[in-house]
Amino acid sequence: MSFWIDPLKVAADWLLGIFTGWGLPEVAAQILIGFLGVLLLISVLMLLDIFLVWVERKVVSRFQDRIGPNRVGPFGLIQPFADIIKLLIKEDTTPGGADKVVYNIAPMLSMMSVLILWAVVPLAPRILGVDLNVGALYIIAAGAIGTLSIIMAGWSSNNKFALIGAFRQVAVMVSFEIPMLATLLIPTIFAGSMGLSAITQDQNIWYVFLAPLGALIFLIAAIAELGRAPFDMGEAESELVSGYNIEYSGMKFGMFYAGELLHAFTFGGFWAIMFFGGYRFLGLEQVSAFLAVAVIVFKAFVGYWIIMWVKYTLMRIRIDHMLAFNWKFLTPLAFTLLMVVALMNALLAGTPTWFYVSGMFLSNIVVAWISIEIARSYSRREREKVEGSTRVVEAHH
Amino acid sequence: MSQWIYIGLFFIVGLIIPVGAITVAWILGPKKPNPIKKTTYECGIETVGDSWVQFKAQYYIFALVFLVFDVETVFLFPWAVKLGQLGLFAVVEGIIFILILIAGLVYTWRKGMLEWA
Numbered sequence: 001m002s003f004w005i006d007p008l009k010v011a012a013d014w015l016l017g018i019f020t021g022w023g024l025p026e027v028a029a030q031i032l033i034g035f036l037g038v039l040l041l042i043s044v045l046m047l048l049d050i051f052l053v054w055v056e057r058k059v060v061s062r063f064q065d066r067i068g069p070n071r072v073g074p075f076g077l078i079q080p081f082a083d084i085i086k087l088l089i090k091e092d093t094t095p096g097g098a099d100k101v102v103y104n105i106a107p108m109l110s111m112m113s114v115l116i117l118w119a120v121v122p123l124a125p126r127i128l129g130v131d132l133n134v135g136a137l138y139i140i141a142a143g144a145i146g147t148l149s150i151i152m153a154g155w156s157s158n159n160k161f162a163l164i165g166a167f168r169q170v171a172v173m174v175s176f177e178i179p180m181l182a183t184l185l186i187p188t189i190f191a192g193s194m195g196l197s198a199i200t201q202d203q204n205i206w207y208v209f210l211a212p213l214g215a216l217i218f219l220i221a222a223i224a225e226l227g228r229a230p231f232d233m234g235e236a237e238s239e240l241v242s243g244y245n246i247e248y249s250g251m252k253f254g255m256f257y258a259g260e261l262l263h264a265f266t267f268g269g270f271w272a273i274m275f276f277g278g279y280r281f282l283g284l285e286q287v288s289a290f291l292a293v294a295v296i297v298f299k300a301f302v303g304y305w306i307i308m309w310v311k312y313t314l315m316r317i318r319i320d321h322m323l324a325f326n327w328k329f330l331t332p333l334a335f336t337l338l339m340v341v342a343l344m345n346a347l348l349a350g351t352p353t354w355f356y357v358s359g360m361f362l363s364n365i366v367v368a369w370i371s372i373e374i375a376r377s378y379s380r381r382e383r384e385k386v387e388g389s390t391r392v393v394e395a396h397h
Numbered sequence: 398m399s400q401w402i403y404i405g406l407f408f409i410v411g412l413i414i415p416v417g418a419i420t421v422a423w424i425l426g427p428k429k430p431n432p433i434k435k436t437t438y439e440c441g442i443e444t445v446g447d448s449w450v451q452f453k454a455q456y457y458i459f460a461l462v463f464l465v466f467d468v469e470t471v472f473l474f475p476w477a478v479k480l481g482q483l484g485l486f487a488v489v490e491g492i493i494f495i496l497i498l499i500a501g502l503v504y505t506w507r508k509g510m511l512e513w514a
Contacts, residue, residue, distance in 0.1 A: 034403050038410045046414060088422045096435035097448070108415040115411035119404055129407065130400040137474060158448045159437050171456050174463040181470040188477040246438060251422030255415050320513030323459060327502070327511050331466070335499055339492045342480060346488045349481070 004288040006126045008037070041129065042115055045262065052261045053080040056308065063312040090250040095158050098247065102156035106149045107248065107255035113145035114263045121269060122197040124279050124292035135196040136184045139270065140177065143225065146263065147173045150227075153256070154244040165243025168233040168319055175326045176224035176231070182334035183218040186211045186341050187274045200278035205353070208275040210360040211341060213368045215275040217334050222267040223307055224326070226260065230314040231322060268303025272296060276303075333371050340367055458510050462502070469498050 003010050012033050019029035054069065054077060061068030069076030094103060119129040120138050132138050147170055154166020188194050190210060191202040199207075208215045224231040235243040245256045272278060276299055279285050285292035317325070344363045348356045437444045476491050505511060 031402065031406075035406050035410070038403070038406045042407075042410050042414055088425050089427075090422070091427045091429065092423060093430065093434055095437050096432070097437070104419075108412060108419065111415035112408070112411040115414065116404075116407045119407040130403045132400060132404075134474075137471075155449075157437075160439065160444070160448055160450055163448070163450060163452075167452050167456055171459050174467075175459055178463065178466045178470075181467070185470070185473055185477045188474065189480050192478060192481045194474060194478060241438075241440070250426060251419050254422075255419065323513065324511065327459075327462070328506065331502065332499065335495055339495055342477075342488045342491060345480065346485045 008127050049258045049262045050080045087251050087254040092250040095247045097158040099156035102152050106153035107252040109149035110259040111255045114259050116142050124289040131197045133195045136194040157247040161240045162244050162246045165240045172233050176221045179330045179334035180221035182338050183214045186214040203277040206277045213364040229311040230317050265304045269300035271303040272299035
């Protein structure tokens with residue numbers, strides 16, 4: 001077992017030798033090694049998070065025809081560290097009348113709900129926290145803690161803007177969870193497992209070629225889950241100033257902000273794992289574990305970049321339109337797609353691979369085309385209703 | 398080592414990091430509260446009435462519809478895992494199950510509960 005193929009095992013064996021040499025029992029040594037591994041992964045994530053602040057600010061400035069941070073260090077790379085110092089030494093105010101316990105727990109839960117998602121992310125064939133056989137359900141369950149933190153923050157702040165923002169955000173998050181769950185079922189059907197590692201291993205052909213519509217619905221639902229534009233109802237700067245985190249300052253606000261950025265990056269990673277082969281790319285993952293980690297980080301960054309692209313291109317949608325879009329279009333579409341995929345999967349079982357893949361791809365395209373036609377004819381009828389009535393009004397003049 | 402011990406470790410470390418950061422900020426930051434600073438922010442004017450406003454009943458309806466679908470997907474995940482081995486019969490049964498759920502959604506829709514009135 002060489003270091004390049006499985007660095008984690010080599011390091012764990014080495015540490016186990018040291019710890020048992022100190023006289024620790026084997027179980028305690030194993031738990032200590034697990035603890036150190038978790039600490040390493042979360043430290044790397046926090047470092048990445050600091051870097052993401054810089055990436056986000058640089059990218060948004062390019063979208064808005066600005067240069068962005070460029071004074072502190074080369075290309076402004078040291079800027080996030082200056083921001084952290086600023087956050088640390090700022091006064092932390094609590095509004096009078098706030099529910100102090102809930103108010104203080106909310107930012108911690110917000111950060112934790114994102115960090116614990118990484119327990120099931122397979123970074124390389126043998127580098128992963130745990131290979132849970134209910135990985136897909138774990139993601140949804142951990143995401144629900146994020147929803148909880150938002151309603152806690154909004155309710156405890158004793159502020160109308162915060163409360164209204166939290167109501168809206170939670171309504172959007174729970175609504176878009178339904179199409180997300182339905183599209184998570186599609187990779188589960190293909191792989192025959194809920195484990196993210198098994199889903200990655202099974203993707204000799206990326207699932208995006210088997211279910212392109214599923215990948216698209218997952219991306220839309222993920223953006224809504226993240227509360228990012230065009231679904232940033234909870235923050236809605238022009239209406240609610242800052243939404244659920246309005247009363248937070250200093251490091252507590254920093255936790256919400258950092259948690260949101262890392263959440264977006266994490267969902268870029270999940271998109272890559274579910275539909276784009278995770279750490280697999282042209283057999284590079286067999287060469288070295290480090291290459292596999294590089295591949296999945298690159299894919300997660302591409303997903304994150306697409307999420308940013310959408311955020312800074314589209315404008316915010318009104319809440320009633322957004323919920324109507326979810327319940328009247330996206331949810332029926334996601335479940336129709338699920339039924340079609342399940343049926344095609346059974347009908348095409350045992351056929352040659354090229355036939356299976358093209359059959360799946362075409363059935364997705366047909367479902368997408370029919371749903372767009374239905375939506376188009378509905379909107380045409382609505383438009384004619386409105387335009388017809390205005391014409392009558394004009395005739396009266 | 399059990400998988401769930403590892404998940405538990407993740408929960409603990411995932412809480413320690415934000416708690417640590419907030420504690421450090423609490424130690425380093427100045428603490429000079431005054432009544433004006435502690436007032437609720439509302440665009441520079443004083444808050445009118447109670448801050449805990451009533452919420453729209455619409456949110457409640459959406460939460461109920463969500464609950465139905467969320468519970469149902471728990472049944473669908475095991476179905477999806479074993480679908481490859483169970484064959485066409487299980488697929489048809491699953492489709493009937495989903496159609497019953499969609500009938501619930503259509504009922505809610507026809508009742509006008511999905512309109513933002």
